[in-house]
Amino acid sequence: MPNEPTKEVLLDLHRRMVRIRHFEEEAGKLMEQGKSPGALHLYIGEEAVAAGVMVHLSDQDQITSTHRGHGHLVAKGGDFKLMYAELFGRETGYNKGRGGSMHISNVDAGMLGANGIVAAGPPIAVGAAFSNKYRKTTNVAVPFFGDGATNEGAFHEAANMAALFKLPVVFVCENNGYGEFTPQAEHQAITDVADRAAGYGMPGVICDGMDAIAVWEASGEAIERARNGEGPTLLECKTYRFVDHVGLRGIGLKYRSDEELAEWQKRDPIEQHEKRLAEMGILDEAQAQAVHDGILAEIAEAIEFAENSPLPDPMDLLNDVYSPSAAS
Amino acid sequence: MTAAEAPAGRQLVYTLAITEGVRQALAEEPLAFMAGEDVAGAGSVFGIYRGLLDEFGPDRVIDTPISESGIIGLAVGAGATGLKPIVDIMFMDFIGECMDEIVNQLAKMRYMFGGKATLPVTVLTMSGAGMNLAAQHSQSLEAWLCHTPGLKVVMPATAYDVKGAIITAAREPNPVFVVMCKGLMALPGDVPEEPYEVPIGKANILREGDGLTIVAFGRMIHEATKAAEQLAGEGVSVEVIDPLWLQPLDTDTIISSVTKTHRAMVVHEAVRFGGLGAEIAAQISELAFDSLDAPVGRVAAPFSPVPFSPILEQTYVPNAERIADEARRILGLG
Numbered sequence: 001m002p003n004e005p006t007k008e009v010l011l012d013l014h015r016r017m018v019r020i021r022h023f024e025e026e027a028g029k030l031m032e033q034g035k036s037p038g039a040l041h042l043y044i045g046e047e048a049v050a051a052g053v054m055v056h057l058s059d060q061d062q063i064t065s066t067h068r069g070h071g072h073l074v075a076k077g078g079d080f081k082l083m084y085a086e087l088f089g090r091e092t093g094y095n096k097g098r099g100g101s102m103h104i105s106n107v108d109a110g111m112l113g114a115n116g117i118v119a120a121g122p123p124i125a126v127g128a129a130f131s132n133k134y135r136k137t138t139n140v141a142v143p144f145f146g147d148g149a150t151n152e153g154a155f156h157e158a159a160n161m162a163a164l165f166k167l168p169v170v171f172v173c174e175n176n177g178y179g180e181f182t183p184q185a186e187h188q189a190i191t192d193v194a195d196r197a198a199g200y201g202m203p204g205v206i207c208d209g210m211d212a213i214a215v216w217e218a219s220g221e222a223i224e225r226a227r228n229g230e231g232p233t234l235l236e237c238k239t240y241r242f243v244d245h246v247g248l249r250g251i252g253l254k255y256r257s258d259e260e261l262a263e264w265q266k267r268d269p270i271e272q273h274e275k276r277l278a279e280m281g282i283l284d285e286a287q288a289q290a291v292h293d294g295i296l297a298e299i300a301e302a303i304e305f306a307e308n309s310p311l312p313d314p315m316d317l318l319n320d321v322y323s324p325s326a327a328s
Numbered sequence: 329m330t331a332a333e334a335p336a337g338r339q340l341v342y343t344l345a346i347t348e349g350v351r352q353a354l355a356e357e358p359l360a361f362m363a364g365e366d367v368a369g370a371g372s373v374f375g376i377y378r379g380l381l382d383e384f385g386p387d388r389v390i391d392t393p394i395s396e397s398g399i400i401g402l403a404v405g406a407g408a409t410g411l412k413p414i415v416d417i418m419f420m421d422f423i424g425e426c427m428d429e430i431v432n433q434l435a436k437m438r439y440m441f442g443g444k445a446t447l448p449v450t451v452l453t454m455s456g457a458g459m460n461l462a463a464q465h466s467q468s469l470e471a472w473l474c475h476t477p478g479l480k481v482v483m484p485a486t487a488y489d490v491k492g493a494i495i496t497a498a499r500e501p502n503p504v505f506v507v508m509c510k511g512l513m514a515l516p517g518d519v520p521e522e523p524y525e526v527p528i529g530k531a532n533i534l535r536e537g538d539g540l541t542i543v544a545f546g547r548m549i550h551e552a553t554k555a556a557e558q559l560a561g562e563g564v565s566v567e568v569i570d571p572l573w574l575q576p577l578d579t580d581t582i583i584s585s586v587t588k589t590h591r592a593m594v595v596h597e598a599v600r601f602g603g604l605g606a607e608i609a610a611q612i613s614e615l616a617f618d619s620l621d622a623p624v625g626r627v628a629a630p631f632s633p634v635p636f637s638p639i640l641e642q643t644y645v646p647n648a649e650r651i652a653d654e655a656r657r658i659l660g661l662g
Contacts, residue, residue: 062409096442103440112408113441117432123398124433127405127413134361134387134411141405154428157398164393320443321477323501325528 043071045242052215064121069114080302119152148179209237349494364416435478487517
């Protein structure tokens with residue numbers, strides 16, 4: 001490995017993944033108990049991808065996310081209080097309750113939104129990367145998207161443009177094997193999404209999306225290339241969603257087998273990482289438990305904050321449709 | 329300043345007024361750039377951006393691939409991160425290629441994010457029939473945009489207004505579509521040399537009268553004015569209003585005119601069904617019903633794709649004769 005992760009990085013990866021896992025489990029319960037409105041697409045199982053990439057990014061680097069976007073915001077430093085408040089549709093939420101789960105964002109920290117439209121993120125990330133280059137910064141833009149998104153025209157246009165203009169973009173495909181309920185083999189004729197990179201004239205890299213260190217390493221190289229002005233990379237992270245398309249229990253469609261799920265669960269990114277950290281003598285069981293407990297306590301407090309937060313005033317319904325124009 | 333307030337002076341044709349508007353918008357704002365298909369090297373298929381590449385260089389005047397989704401996506405991402413994009417969608421018909429980026433991203437990002445994003449994006453696009461370019465290069469699709477909260481839409485039909493609209497849009501912290509009229513490219517008009525704005529949401533009263541209000545926009549303002557001249561010869565005094573901004577719409581000016589004239593009609597080049605004329609007629613009915621002496625009339629294209637064959641296209645596009653005929657019907661003179 002060219003860059004061995006330091007102890008700090010290894011612990012950081014762990015912490016970001018555990019934060020996502022518990023945030024999502026609690027969010028899923030709240031939704032299925034009817035306490036939070038709407039539908040949630042949970043990131044459970046895919047935590048290594050967001051954590052592995054986000055360790056390399058600062059608030060000045062931008063990401064775009066997907067309908068399954070909580071994990072990306074958590075990994076990019078999202079505040080649990082403002083996140084739960086948004087899921088609850090409260091005025092104190094990141095989006096003042098105007099966006100909810102599928103549009104959760106934090107522009108100030110470079111999180112340009114979860115997105116309800118598949119493949120809408122990549123063209124926006126290309127715009128952010130253009131902006132970074134135009135302003136002569138070394139910031140990068142990272143769109144996250146799924147295997148299904150790579151069948152959309154918008155993805156193709158964004159990838160081509162990024163490569164043509166040599167923009168600082170790292171396209172991170174979270175290939176979880178399903179476009180909603182349709183298996184990858186039934187929605188595209190390739191197995192490796194990274195193969196598509198050749199068609200755009202950019203490197204295509206595959207990594208184990210269940211292994212935070214593998215994602216950290218592969219994304220680190222791609223991000224470095226982008227920062228150095230060497231153009232975009234398509235990074236495919238092979239991963240798996242442990243819960244249904246929507247919610248924890250989901251809607252009970254039989255589109256994948258229990259055996260397949262069990263096989264992937266054996267490679268739980270958090271369990272794998274904890275086992276490795278224990279073997280390396282970096283984090284023992286008690287220390288790991290303390291991390292979990294601390295995060296769970298923070299979540300309990302955040303949920304209480306969200307539940308006690310004010311609802312938006314219906315009189316404010318029309319606020320922010322437009323920015324106020326300067327007087328001319 | 330509106331066209332009525334501007335001093336007469338230098339003449340420019342519509343295309344050169346576009347060029348000057350974009351040039352001045354780029355010159356006054358270092359964060360502004362222009363991108364689109366063939367806008368740089370070729371100066372656009374309409375010649376409207378000629379010289380900008382030489383003046384501002386390839387970092388600020390950028391040829392993109394033929395990728396309308398990519399172009400609007402570029403504008404959304406660049407705009408949300410602090411730049412002031414001016415992008416070109418060559419023919420308005422091509423917005424079908426990027427409606428998600430327009431409707432679900434550009435228009436909604438600010439609202440969805442609770443007001444925490446600003447999208448200072450200008451989109452320039454050429455609309456309209458009359459050049460025998462057939463069904464996919466001739467449409468007037470402004471109603472699609474006006475129906476989408478978050479967008480502003482201006483449809484300038486004079487050299488003065490097109491330059492002012494571009495500068496206004498470029499300075500505006502919201503997404504603005506400047507829907508230009510390809511049938512007017514050679515039209516000359518007074519255009520002051522300095523940069524100026526056309527006030528957002530303010531209509532132009534092109535001709536004052538007290539017998540009938542014609543609300544027309546885009547290329548139809550010229551046909552409506554011709555019709556008004558014909559009708560003047562017949563003793564009918566017609567007021568012609570060009571809203572200029574279709575979103576937001578200057579309802580006040582329209583309503584006060586109808587209150588004075590008691591009769592109204594709306595004229596546009598887009599198809600009649602579900603066009604802006606329906607919205608304007610509904611607003612007049614809601615707000616000035618008691619003033620009306622006749623139902624609000626509409627003259628617009630029939631519910632058909634734009635045909636190719638010149639004789640069919642001429643039949644399709646509204647003209648002064650049809651406008652005058654409808655006016656006579658509303659006035660009970662037909």
